[in-house]
Amino acid sequence: MSSGKMTAIERRAVISLSSIMGLRMIGLFMVLPVFALYAQRLPGATPLKMGLAMGIYGLFQALFQIPFGALSDRFGRKPVILLGLLIFAIGSFIAGIAHSMFFLIIGRALQGAGAVGSTILAMMADLTREESRTKSMAIAGMSIGFSFSLAMLLGPLLTKWLAVNQLFLLAVLFSLCAISVLYFSVPTPVSVRWHRDAEPELKSFFKLLVFPELAKLNGGIFILHAIFTASFVVIPINLYHFAGLPANKQWLLYLPTLLAAFIISLFCVGMAERKQQLKPYFVSGIIALAIAEIALWLTPGNRLLTALGLSLFFFGFSLLEAFLPSLISRTAPADRKGTALGIYSCSQFLGIFAGGVLGGWLYGQFGFTGVYLFCTLAALFWLILALLMQPPRFLVTHMLRLPAHRWDTIAAKLQLIPGVVEIVFVAEDSTAYLKLERGAAQHPDFIRLKEQLQSNN
Structure with missing residues (x-):
């Protein structure tokens, strides 16, 4: 199997999970270009409350994304993603029927509390091999960017036919569509584990926070x-x-x-x-x-x-x-x-x-x-x-699975390959994390070493 080519299951997983992220993104952002005009007409509106209603989902997204990821490691990805999408749908519904700034702020906060973006990426990591991981994350990133641009255009365009509050109700529909994709299209992972390349590690959080x-x-x-x-x-x-x-x-x-x-x-x-x-x-x-x-x-x-x-x-x-x-x-x-x-x-x-x-x-x-x-x-x-x-520096990351007892030998061989910049071995994962200059992954010695490791595994 070509290491750079996705399998059919990987393609299905990446496309389905990217679609879920896209539907959520469109539901969240299509109201943004017309939000201020709508919010300032609600009872109790002040400029400060209007800004709070616009931005509060960001605060709740920041607060809940890591706890959702930890819950998904323990209870499984699909139930936690389902929970997050339901919270997002409830928040969208409350925002859609809100007749005051107070309930609009509550609805926007709940939209942010359904913070399943990191959990979706973790599930994508569960369903893809290390050699397909970079490509799958790139596809997810492109879908987010495209969905954001589409949302910014859709919101003002749809207001030709829909009231602004109905855009929130449309977001409820998008969330339900995302749930159907989750259960009818996304494969169920054989195993769920923590991924160092896709999920945060709390013990190194502060160290990287102050990394200049x-x-x-x-x-x-x-x-x-x-x-x-x-x-x-x-x-x-x-x-x-x-x-x-x-x-x-x-x-x-x-x-x-x-x-x-x-x-x-x-x-x-x-x-x-x-x-x-x-x-x-x-x-x-x-x-x-x-x-x-x-x-x-x-x-x-x-x-x-x-x-x-x-x-x-x-x-x-x-x-x-x-x-x-x-x-x-x-x-x-x-x-x-x-x-x-x-x-x-x-x-x-x-x-x-x-x-x-x-x-x-x-x-x-x-x-x-x-x-x-x-x-x-x-x-x-x-x-x-x-x-x-x-x-x-224009470097790419790479991962190699290998047993701990062979690490010293493999590391010595890797250090001799031109373009290998950084090598870190994590024993509990039996994984070497590499940073390479472009082209190093195509070096004959690197390809030969990878093939040997794959045949031994």
């Missing part, structure tokens, strides 16, 4: 999502009051700007990878974000310049959102990638919460200027962090 290069990246994803959420406290209101676009027509602006941003960011990601010049493109994404905030701030009544600002905003966000998980994987120690990605996810969700609350408060105190100025300064601060960041 990872801290810069985690600070970056926190700032990115704080900027994004704070911006969407005011962007829909801005488009309504100054550009003359009601909620059901804002898709006319989102569609071309999202498409342009998606195409350009995809091209830039490809160029960065081919030229191995990731840092200049990464920095350009932050600069685009800062310019976008200034353009949206200073030209609210000009549709053309607003469209340009939105294009730059979505371009910068898409580019940085694509680069950051890859940078985390390349920077983290080979045997602690799951923990590093867990901290990254927590930082992302806490950024959503902070952006919502700060954006709402700033809008209430200082209007549009306060929010856009905050976002601009946050982007410039991040730019300084990024300029201090070490250019990343």
Whole structure:
């Protein structure tokens, strides 16, 4: 069997689980572009409560994702994913029928409490071999990115036919569809175990939290999502009051700007990878974000310049959102990638919460200027962090299963292969975690060694 080719069961598992993540993502984010216009009309609405309602799901997502993962290790993946999807559906229903800010905040909190993203990735790890793991996680990441872009377009478009509160009820339907996929399409794992490359390890959590290069990246994803959420406290209101676009027509602006941003960011990601010049493109994404905030701030009544600002905003966000998980994987120690990605996810969700609350408060105190100025300064601060960041090495991770008694012999052979940068052996997993330069996995000695280990296993 070719080590790089997925089996039929692996393909089915990855596609099905990615679909579940996508359905949940669409249900969660399609309301975001029109949320502020809807929330400000509810009884008891204030800018601060509006921002809290927008961002509170991030806080609960950060709080519950690791406990859900631990529960799934003990009680099984499917029951825990089912529980999370049901909590998400209940939260969506409460938000959909809410007639006050209090119940909207409760509903959004429950949407976040159904934090099964890490559990879905753990189940994907259960159902795929180590040699297919990188590809399966990449597919999951692409499905998340595509679902997010689709959600940002669907929300404003669907408001031509549906009221905003009905978008929450549509999210209930998406959650039920995800449950049906879970039980009728996703294979049941033969065994459930903890995966070092996909799940966090609490004992190394603090050590990686203060790891300097990872801290810069985690600070970056926190700032990115704080900027994004704070911006969407005011962007829909801005488009309504100054550009003359009601909620059901804002898709006319989102569609071309999202498409342009998606195409350009995809091209830039490809160029960065081919030229191995990731840092200049990464920095350009932050600069685009800062310019976008200034353009949206200073030209609210000009549709053309607003469209340009939105294009730059979505371009910068898409580019940085694509680069950051890859940078985390390349920077983290080979045997602690799951923990590093867990901290990254927590930082992302806490950024959503902070952006919502700060954006709402700033809008209430200082209007549009306060929010856009905050976002601009946050982007410039991040730019300084990024300029201090070490250019990343273009490394790939690899895992080898081998018995403990052969470790010394295998390690000696691996160290002789050009391009092998880091080797960590974890005895309790009987697994070697490697970081390799590109091309090292195709070196004849490496291929020969892998074939020997596979034949012995």
